Amino acid sequence: MRVIAASEIEAALDYPSLVERLRQAFRRDVEAPPRHHHDIEVAGRTPATLLLMPAWQAGRHIGVKMVTVFPDNGERSLPAVMGIYVLLDGKTGAPLALIDGPKLTVKRTAGASALASSYLSRPDSERLLMIGTGALAPQLILAHAAVRPICNVLIWGRDPKKAAKLAKRMNRRDFRVDWTADLEAAVRGAHVISCATLSKQPLVLGDWLQPGTHVDLVGAFRPDMRESDDETLRRARVFVDTRAGATTEGGDIVQAVASGALALDDIAGDLPELTRGERSGRRYYDQITLFKSVGSAIEDLAAAQLVYERA
Structure with missing residues (x-):
């Protein structure tokens, strides 16, 4: 069994290749049952989360990711998200690789946002706001x-x-980044707004x-978290990574549905529907679009397969 480190x-995962691999994965028949989601009390601290995310592609690979989220880890100069990914042979069940979980997670998460943006943001988008x-x-x-063609980035x-x-750290002559x-x-x-926080307030x-504008909401992976307000959901054409995940775990969706600002039928599509051409993305130039992700085991498996091939 190979051990594949973050470096x-x-x-191995350049974004053009990863985005295309994710696009193909959402088009295929990849089994990804609902993930196991467990809250864990931490004495005197914000509760932690344990996530178990399985997926498999018949005859090829099986994968399971185990991730912990400790929101207060920043106070200890530690990442909030930690974990591992186990890739198994789909024909024999034999372990093939043990892969660094946090790095795989951030790469596939960012890749999924870029995949959604390729359908939902304006093709001439140049200005990106990064919140977080x-x-x-x-x-x-x-x-x-x-x-x-992003060339101007602001960070808040x-x-x-x-x-x-x-x-x-990210600023360079041909790619201006400021705060x-x-x-x-x-x-x-902004033309594109990407938000990756653990905020509980919009x-x-x-x-x-x-x-x-295209709004990319990556944080708020629990129902009690939120990065946008009801008016954002009312004004936007809303898409999600998977309906099952976003409508039960994504705070922006769950809370907007609870308040009446969004109906489940108002969700225009998900990544499988976008990639298969079953739903159209942006319909006109001035339309506001929104993508809410909570993460999918399909993304993990696709990224792990590409890493295993290349690393």
Whole structure:
């Protein structure tokens, strides 16, 4: 059995290849049962989450990801998300690889957002707003830039120092990255807004959105979390990664449905429907679109297969 480290994953998964592999995976018959989701009490701290995510492609591979989410880990200079991925032979069940979970997760998550953006954002999108400064932020910036001509990026975070540090690290002559403390102005000026936080209060307000904006909501993976308000959901053509996951776990969807701002029938489509051509994405230039992801085991398996082939 091979052990594949984070550095090998980073080298193996360029975003153009990963986005295309994800596109093909959502078109195929990959079995992905609902993930196991368990809340774990942590004394004196924010509750943690344990996620178990299986998927398999008959005759090829079986995969299982075990992930923990400890929201307070930032106070200890540790990532909030940790875990491992086990890839098994689909014909014999033999273990093939043990893969670094956090790196695989951020790469496939960012890749899924870029895949959605390829259907939902305007083809001429150049200005990206990144809300959040965690491990996903740099990956989301690079992923969105792989499918759209992004050349100007603003980063907003609750800690301006982290936003400034990330912007300095990613800025280059042909790819301008800066940070901002004015979230409203940044939202108003963005073509694509990507949000990856553990917020329980809306950060993106619908009244701020300009016609033609694409909103990519990656955080808020629990029903009690939220990154956008009801008005955002009312104004947007809404898509999700998978209906089963987003409608039961994604706080932005769950809370908007509970308030009446969104009906389940208002969800225009998911990634399987988009990639198979069963649903149209952006319908017109000035339309506001929104993609809500909570993660799918299909994405993990597709990324793990590509890593195993290349690493």
